[in-house]
Amino acid sequence: MPIRVAIIGLGAAAHNIHLPAYAMIRDKIAVVGGCDINENARNYTKKKWNIEGIYSTPEEMIKKTRPDIISIITPPAQHFEHCRIALKKGCHVFCEKPFMENLEQVDEIVEIGDQAKRHVVVNNEFRYMQIHSRTKELIGSPEFGELRYLYAWQTFTPNAHSEAGWRGNIEKRVCFEFGNHVFDLIRYFFGKTPTKIFAHMPKPVPDMKADLLNIVSVEFSDGRAATFVLDRLSKGPERYLDIRLNGDHATIHTFIGGELRCQIGIHTREKMPFIHFDFVKGGKAELQVGNRSKVIAKDPLNPFKAATSLLFTKYIDALKDKTIPPCNAKDSRDTLALILAAYESASSGLPVMIREQ
Ligand SMILES: NC(=O)c1ccc[n+]([C@@H]2O[C@H](COP(=O)([O-])OP(=O)(O)OC[C@H]3O[C@@H](n4cnc5c(N)ncnc54)[C@H](O)[C@@H]3O)[C@@H](O)[C@H]2O)c1
Incomplete structure (x- = not known):
């Protein structure tokens, strides 16, 4: 049935x-x-x-x-x-x-x-995109080592369509609605919740009500750290979400979005010419050591659909097996706590400490 x-x-x-x-x-x-x-x-x-x-x-x-x-x-x-x-x-x-x-x-x-x-499960589906789940598998491996520092960024130009309806009317805007994914991925990749957060949400444009600029730093109790910038004042090319994860032995770069790219250039330090061709439909993760790189995962054209389908499957499997589903309400509480702490920090101008779980 x-x-x-x-x-x-x-x-x-x-x-x-x-x-x-x-x-x-x-x-x-x-x-x-x-x-x-x-x-x-x-x-x-x-x-x-x-x-x-x-x-x-x-x-x-x-x-x-x-x-x-x-x-x-x-x-x-x-x-x-x-x-x-x-x-x-x-x-x-x-x-x-x-x-x-x-x-x-x-x-x-x-x-x-x-x-x-x-049960209640929250659709934090970014964890189930191929690029992110494959990256998670490599964290702690001999090839990558321990994850030490992560930084992420988004450049996006809001328009009438993206701000239509309720989105254009909420004051807690970008950190709440999109930042949710970034905080959740930070918790997923590091395998724990940060204990300190410092957020800056400047409003350099007159009459700017919502937080269209998020500059956020978090630290873990063991000194590891992450930073992200969500920039919705950008007028250049859009990058939906790029993440760089620095490990002991390699860096992984993930991004969501498609591209067809041919690059020709010279690595200046080694004075070596290079040519690089790539076709990506919905997202790519690459493991990099110096100028050498290899693709570790790609996502299909609609990675949101594919990842939601995977998370939903895990949910119904957990219901059948009578186990606790991933992305459950208790787990998602910690992601929401980070979002709210970021707004608190941006409003007070002070770092906010978070109780270790
Ligand atoms: N996980 C993701 O990747 C992802 C991506 C986009 C949106 N979202 C989330 O999905 C949710 C919906 O976003 P959206 O872009 O579809 O918004 P939307 O405005 O396009 O759709 C919301 C729908 O809810 C309906 N609605 C509002 N109040 C209702 C009520 N009381 N009873 C029944 N229907 C009601 C509206 O009429 C509308 O059709 C938000 O929480 C958003 O953050 C998640």
């Missing part, structure tokens, strides 16, 4: 990530319903995905379609209410990031989930 899945929130992430991801595992799950307050979203979903059970409220959807798991793909301010409804109706939850707006909400959801004996 396939697991029955229903969706609250039929917007962009439902159409571009979740429904395509669920289609990849249609032998394991059946999408039995969806709901949205917006009539156009309901009609479009019904037509495009041929889903019969489309409703305007979660309550009606749950009553009529009896799902095992509810995917919550509404704006972040609605996640708490929708998680509560789903758990209280006896469903497991697959919730989009950023999980909640504060830690008190997470704690309440964890308690309701524990009482109802239902």
Whole structure:
């Protein structure tokens, strides 16, 4: 019997990530319903995905379609209410990031989930992109050594489309909505949560309300560290997310995005000419030692879909095996705690200490 899945929130992430991801595992799950307050979203979903059970409220959807798991793909301010409804109706939850707006909400959801004996998993799917999971496998290997320092960056130009709807109206913007992925990957790669965070979110443009610039440093109790810059004032080429991880013996560079590139040049120190050709669909990870490099992983054209599908599969496997699923609510609490600590640090101008887990 396939697991029955229903969706609250039929917007962009439902159409571009979740429904395509669920289609990849249609032998394991059946999408039995969806709901949205917006009539156009309901009609479009019904037509495009041929889903019969489309409703305007979660309550009606749950009553009529009896799902095992509810995917919550509404704006972040609605996640708490929708998680509560789903758990209280006896469903497991697959919730989009950023999980909640504060830690008190997470704690309440964890308690309701524990009482109802239902699981909550957050779609921190970046961990399951090939480029990131392969990198994680190499951390601690003889080839790479221990991970010592990581830095990451994004350059992005907001436009009317990217700021439409709720995104354009939230004051905690980039660190909350996108920074979630970076903090979660930092926790994943280092295998622990940092104990100190210092964040700077300058607003060098008049009337700039949201945090379009994030300059964040974190440190671990053993001295290892990570830094990232999310730059949405960039007017140059966009880089969705580049990460460099420095190990004892090598560096790994990952990036999300496609490229077709032919490079010809000279390594100045060795005075050696080089020619390099590459075709990437959705992302690449490369292990580098000096000027030598090798590709360790590539992702398909829509890495978000593929990674969400993989995480969802792990979730349903855990339900069947009665084990604790990855990216569960308790784990995702630590990622949210870092996001909130970054805003606290940016507002006070002081580092924030985080209790070691
Ligand atoms: N994991 C990822 O890679 C990723 C990528 C994009 C977005 N997201 C997350 O997905 C979530 C949704 O983002 P989006 O881009 O799809 O936004 P969106 O605005 O395109 O879609 C949200 C949908 O929720 C509906 N909605 C709002 N309130 C509702 C309610 N009370 N009941 C039912 N439906 C309601 C809206 O009508 C809309 O159709 C956000 O949390 C976002 O951060 C995650």
